Every structure is written in structure tokens, then in C-alpha cells.
Amino acid sequence: DAGVIQSPRHEVTEMGQEVTLRCKPISGHNSLFWYRQTMMRGLELLIYFNNNVPIDDSGMPEDRFSAKMPNASFSTLKIQPSEPRDSAVYFCASSLTGAGEQYFGPGTRLTVT
Amino acid sequence: GESVGLHLPTLSVQEGDNSIINCAYSNSASDYFIWYKQESGKGPQFIIDIRSNMDKRQGQRVTVLLNKTVKHLSLQIAATQPGDSAVYFCADHPAGGKLQFGAGTQVVVTP
Numbered sequence: 232d233a234g235v236i237q238s239p240r241h242e243v244t245e246m247g248q249e250v251t252l253r254c255k256p257i258s259g260h261n262s263l264f265w266y267r268q269t270m271m272r273g274l275e276l277l278i279y280f281n282n283n284v285p286i287d288d289s290g291m292p293e294d295r296f297s298a299k300m301p302n303a304s305f306s307t308l309k310i311q312p313s314e315p316r317d318s319a320v321y322f323c324a325s326s327l328t329g330a331g332e333q334y335f336g337p338g339t340r341l342t343v344t
Numbered sequence: 345g346e347s348v349g350l351h352l353p354t355l356s357v358q359e360g361d362n363s364i365i366n367c368a369y370s371n372s373a374s375d376y377f378i379w380y381k382q383e384s385g386k387g388p389q390f391i392i393d394i395r396s397n398m399d400k401r402q403g404q405r406v407t408v409l410l411n412k413t414v415k416h417l418s419l420q421i422a423a424t425q426p427g428d429s430a431v432y433f434c435a436d437h438p439a440g441g442k443l444q445f446g447a448g449t450q451v452v453v454t455p
Contacts, residue, residue: 235387274388274433274445287442322387330376330437335387 235336237323243342249311252339255304256325264333265298265308266322274322280306281329313343354450363421365449367434370415374436378443379408379419383430391419391432421451429453 236255244250256263264279278288280300288298295314300306310317320340324333357363369377375396380388394401394408394417401408407420417434431448438444 273447276442276445279442324387330443332378332390332393333443335380335389337385338387 235323235325235334237321237336237339239339240337241340241342243344244313245344246314247312248343249309250313250317250341250343252308252321252323252341254306254308254323254336256306256323257334258304260325260327260334261303262326262329262333263300263306264324264326265306266324266335267319268322268338269319277308279329286329310341313341315343317341318343353447354452356452356454357424359424359426359453359455361424363419363424363428363451365419365421365432365434365451367417367419367446368415369417369434369436369446371436371438371441371444372415373438373441375439376437377408377410377417378435378437379406379417380433380435380445381428381430382433382448388433424451424453426453426455 238253262281265277266274267277268274277290278298279286283300296310298308320338322335322338324335326333378393379391381391382388392403392406392408394410399410405422409418421428431450433445433448435443435445
């Protein structure tokens with residue numbers, strides 16, 4: 232298995248632009264997680280899905296952030312409009328169930344100027 | 345709120361020595377604990393896990409110890425190698441809750 236796939240790996244955009252991050256979880260995994268990592272705040276859980284349904288989005292910073300999982304093999308995290316403080320590495324992870332070991336993707340490094 | 349924290353932000357260890365990374369957790373409802381390793385430019389990678397009904401678990405060159413009395417978790421790496429240089433995170437999972445990551449410890453292996 233190729234593991235969790237994320238794209239793009241790097242994204243540089245200007246403030247106010249829309250950003251869409253993509254994730255393909257490991258086939259057969261039922262849970263998908265979006266994390267944000269910064270030096271200041273560490274690794275933060277933004278949202279997670281179980282069987283394509285959002286279970287907990289309490290970590291989503293504000294309404295500018297939204298996430299979807301239209302099917303078991305694809306999820307997006309969208310930021311609209313983006314701001315410089317959104318600059319971070321965004322990780323997607325998947326697991327067989329909601330609890331237990333999570334497999335992380337390589338991350339998307341987002342820079343908003 | 346309850347959180348997971350690490351005692352040492354940076355640990356320098358000589359190649360060949362054993363490493364011990366410590367972690368304190370505060371949520372007494374946590375029943376599952378994981379250690380992750382994150383190398384520069386990569387996502388966290390699972391190392392080893394332990395459930396609250398155990399106090400020790402061994403893997404390949406790694407051992408996790410759990411002391412529920414003092415809510416303390418440690419990761420021991422035997423014969424540390426240059427490839428072990430990374431940031432190590434502990435995470436706890438309360439029953440019915442979300443996985444909570446600690447701040448991380450940077451391990452630097454010196455020759």
C-alpha cells in the first residue's frame with residue numbers, strides 16, 4: 232500500500248486566496264483525521280471523520296476552514312479566505328477505527344504571504 | 345483542560361547509549377497510549393503503543409513503560425543510532441475521546 236497520500240506537498244499562496252488540500256487515506260481505513268502542526272501550537276487535531284461522516288470538528292479554527300469527505304478514498308480541507316496565520320504543515324492521517332494507531336501522510340506545507 | 349505534556353524538550357544522547365524519553369499525562373480516563381517518531385520533513389510515524397491494563401511493552405529496540413499511579417509514560421530506545429534522531433511525541437487516548445498529542449521531545453544523537 233502506498234500509505235496516506237497528500238497533495239500538494241507544498242503550497243504558497245497570497246492572503247485572501249482559497250486553498251484546497253487533498254488526502255487519500257489508506258484503503259480499508261474507516262477513519263480520517265486532519266491535523267495542523269506549527270512550532271507554536273504543536274500538533275492540533277482539526278477534524279476527524281468516521282465512515283465519511285464528520286464526527287468532531289471542534290478543532291477547526293474558524294468558519295474559514297471546512298472539510299469534506301465525499302467518499303471513503305478522498306477528503307479535502309479548504310481554507311477560504313486564507314490568512315498568513317494559517318501557514319503551517321497540514322497532515323492527514325487514517326486509521327482502521329476511530330481509536331488506535333493512526334497512519335500519517337507526508338503533510339502539506341502551506342505558506343500564506 | 346486536560347493535556348499531555350513532555351518533561352524535556354531536547355535530549356542529546358551519544359550513539360550506542362540508551363535513550364529515555366519521558367511523558368506526563370493528566371487525563372486519568374486515558375486507556376491507550378502511543379509513541380510517534382517524526383523525522384524532519386515527514387509525518388509522525390507509529391513506534392509502539394500500550395494499553396492501560398499493561399505497564400510494559402517491548403518492541404524492536406524500544407520499550408514503553410506506563411506508570412498509571414503517577415500518570416507517567418516513558419519510551420526507552422536501546423543502543424541509540426543516528427537514525428533515531430527525530431522528534432518523539434507521546435499521545436494519549438481517553439476512552440470515547442480523541443487522541444491528544446504532547447509537545448514533543450527532540451532527540452539528537454551525537455557520534
